[in-house]
Amino acid sequence: MIVGIIGLGLIGGSMAIDLKRRGFAEKILGVEADPVNAGAAEKIGLADEIVSFDECIDRSDLVVIAVPVGTAVKMLPQVLDRFAESGAKDKIVIDTCSTKSQIVRCVHYHKMRKNYVATHPMAGTEYSGPWAAMPNLFDGRACIIANAEESGAKAVSTVERLYDTLNMRPLYMNADNHDVHTAYVSHISHVTSFALALTVLDKEKDEKHIFDLASGGFSSTVRLAKSSPDMWVPILSQNRDNVLHVIDTYLDKMKAFRDAIADYDEDKVRELIEEANRIRKIIR
Amino acid sequence: MIVGIIGLGLIGGSMAIDLKRRGFAEKILGVEADPVNAGAAEKIGLADEIVSFDECIDRSDLVVIAVPVGTAVKMLPQVLDRFAESGAKDKIVIDTCSTKSQIVRCVHYHKMRKNYVATHPMAGTEYSGPWAAMPNLFDGRACIIANAEESGAKAVSTVERLYDTLNMRPLYMNADNHDVHTAYVSHISHVTSFALALTVLDKEKDEKHIFDLASGGFSSTVRLAKSSPDMWVPILSQNRDNVLHVIDTYLDKMKAFRDAIADYDEDKVRELIEEANRIRKIIR
Numbered sequence: 300m301i302v303g304i305i306g307l308g309l310i311g312g313s314m315a316i317d318l319k320r321r322g323f324a325e326k327i328l329g330v331e332a333d334p335v336n337a338g339a340a341e342k343i344g345l346a347d348e349i350v351s352f353d354e355c356i357d358r359s360d361l362v363v364i365a366v367p368v369g370t371a372v373k374m375l376p377q378v379l380d381r382f383a384e385s386g387a388k389d390k391i392v393i394d395t396c397s398t399k400s401q402i403v404r405c406v407h408y409h410k411m412r413k414n415y416v417a418t419h420p421m422a423g424t425e426y427s428g429p430w431a432a433m434p435n436l437f438d439g440r441a442c443i444i445a446n447a448e449e450s451g452a453k454a455v456s457t458v459e460r461l462y463d464t465l466n467m468r469p470l471y472m473n474a475d476n477h478d479v480h481t482a483y484v485s486h487i488s489h490v491t492s493f494a495l496a497l498t499v500l501d502k503e504k505d506e507k508h509i510f511d512l513a514s515g516g517f518s519s520t521v522r523l524a525k526s527s528p529d530m531w532v533p534i535l536s537q538n539r540d541n542v543l544h545v546i547d548t549y550l551d552k553m554k555a556f557r558d559a560i561a562d563y564d565e566d567k568v569r570e571l572i573e574e575a576n577r578i579r580k581i582i583r
Numbered sequence: 584m585i586v587g588i589i590g591l592g593l594i595g596g597s598m599a600i601d602l603k604r605r606g607f608a609e610k611i612l613g614v615e616a617d618p619v620n621a622g623a624a625e626k627i628g629l630a631d632e633i634v635s636f637d638e639c640i641d642r643s644d645l646v647v648i649a650v651p652v653g654t655a656v657k658m659l660p661q662v663l664d665r666f667a668e669s670g671a672k673d674k675i676v677i678d679t680c681s682t683k684s685q686i687v688r689c690v691h692y693h694k695m696r697k698n699y700v701a702t703h704p705m706a707g708t709e710y711s712g713p714w715a716a717m718p719n720l721f722d723g724r725a726c727i728i729a730n731a732e733e734s735g736a737k738a739v740s741t742v743e744r745l746y747d748t749l750n751m752r753p754l755y756m757n758a759d760n761h762d763v764h765t766a767y768v769s770h771i772s773h774v775t776s777f778a779l780a781l782t783v784l785d786k787e788k789d790e791k792h793i794f795d796l797a798s799g800g801f802s803s804t805v806r807l808a809k810s811s812p813d814m815w816v817p818i819l820s821q822n823r824d825n826v827l828h829v830i831d832t833y834l835d836k837m838k839a840f841r842d843a844i845a846d847y848d849e850d851k852v853r854e855l856i857e858e859a860n861r862i863r864k865i866i867r
Binding site for chain 1: 705706707708709725727752754764765767768769771772773774775776777778779780781782783784785786795796797799800801802803804805806807808809810811812815816817819820823826827829830831832833834836837838839840841844845847849852853855856857858859860861862863865866
């Protein structure tokens with residue numbers, strides 16, 4: 300099968316590596332808008348050919364849209380339009396975006412809707428671009444397939460085979476539920492890390508000391524603050540209502556901590572920490 | 584040298600392992616108030632003998648206080664008193680606590696002050712107790728030596744040799760500065776993790792989904808929320824003013840994010856993320 304990947308960054312590039320070497324794709328066609336990234340992707344060997352957007356759609360059996368979600372919502376209807384124009388009934392397009400409600404909504408009434416499968420492979424690092432692509436990135440992680448009932452059965456089964464090749468566990472979910480859940484387990488983590496980095500950078504002018512004193516705890520808590528604005532601005536924008544709801548809950552919890560510490564109320568601080576410790580049940 | 588370690592948990596137990604096997608201590612005497620922990624420490628072999636507090640002070644050349652800081656501030660004067668009573672002029676006591684201002688202040692006028700060296704080895708995990716002790720925990724990390732000028736030169740040089748054995752980089756710092764810096768690079772990270780765990784646990788009743796959807800990012804951001812209240816209640820209490828100051832800055836940053844997202848102000852969100860990305864300069 301010929302797989303076209305639009306966006307050869309962390310996600311698209313890592314998919315390219317494993318889909319090729321594990322035999323799912325006989326050929327990878329890559330589309331990369333940024334010329335520097337395109338050159339790097341070609342040198343690293345992420346794609347067999349770098350082609351134009353139109354050529355990618357026309358020559359691929361399966362197209363992967365792996366660009367920031369703000370761009371993806373504009374690109375997906377163009378891909379389905381081109382499928383329709385060229386009479387390509389069996390071609391498949393998927394996206395890999397971290398928010399699903401809006402992208403699913405934007406093609407809900409498209410006549411080629413069944414050729415699209417909405418997915419979110421829950422894997423990544425805080426790095427981006429073709430240099431961040433790596434083998435085995437997806438192994439053992441979960442992949443959401445959203446609103447599968449709106450896609451064609453054959454398309455879904457091909458996409459399941461694709462994610463099986465990447466060693467991912469499929470999870471089926473409604474797009475709106477997906478966006479609520481990811482606000483809690485992914486998006487808020489990024490916001491708290493960004494805020495932590497801003498706090499420390501703002502006050503700690505003597506950067507040498509941050510570096511010296513930062514033990515493993517700080518590094519792991521602040522790691523996500525290195526994440527790219529190109530990816531995160533549109534995510535926070537598209538999942539605005541859910542993210543705001545979670546931020547408000549978070550602010551309440553933080554204020555409860557602040558008040559207990561300010562009041563010298565050690566019993567309350569202990570109670571809050573013991574409650575937080577219940578996360579041990581869930582995260583090993 | 585005979586080393587007495589009071590508190591055979593993560594820090595005390597890990598020190599015991601490496602000080603013994605690397606030849607700094609010919610014998611480790613352990614004191615452990617909790618009988619279950621004492622039994623475990625003995626079985627794991629963290630100490631050659633479990634002894635009473637008094638016996639530990641009397642028989643050791645160097646005593647390590649590795650208990651939560653609330654207990655340590657009461658214990659340190661007792662150790663120095665017993666040094667004085669028994670005429671032990673050359674014995675040394677150190678503590679390993681995460682806050683330094685209060686503990687240093689509480690023995691400032693003690694006649695045996697020169698026998699005490701205030702230290703903070705900046706290493707650890709989110710686990711606690713003798714089961715959490717491990718070899719090589721301290722390798723390559725920084726160790727603060729606070730107010731070294733108040734300690735005797737010979738005591739400081741012995742303690743430097745101890746931390747050199749643990750492969751730690753010594754950093755010399757005023758105790759008050761230490762507490763400001765650690766509020767930024769350690770204590771606030773714990774508070775943000777606790778608040779994140781509380782937020783997610785509060786709202787996400789379907790714990791299966793947290794587990795399924797939690798990618799590496801969430802796990803690393805929430806990891807510190809597993810930390811023990813026995814350790815953290817006294818730290819937040821003793822470093823109250825600095826911690827409150829940092830929490831207030833953090834709340835301001837979080838509100839700036841919230842407002843930008845609420846206002847659909849993508850330029851502002853991008854500006855905040857780009858500013859947060861500067862943490863890349865400091866944390867690899």
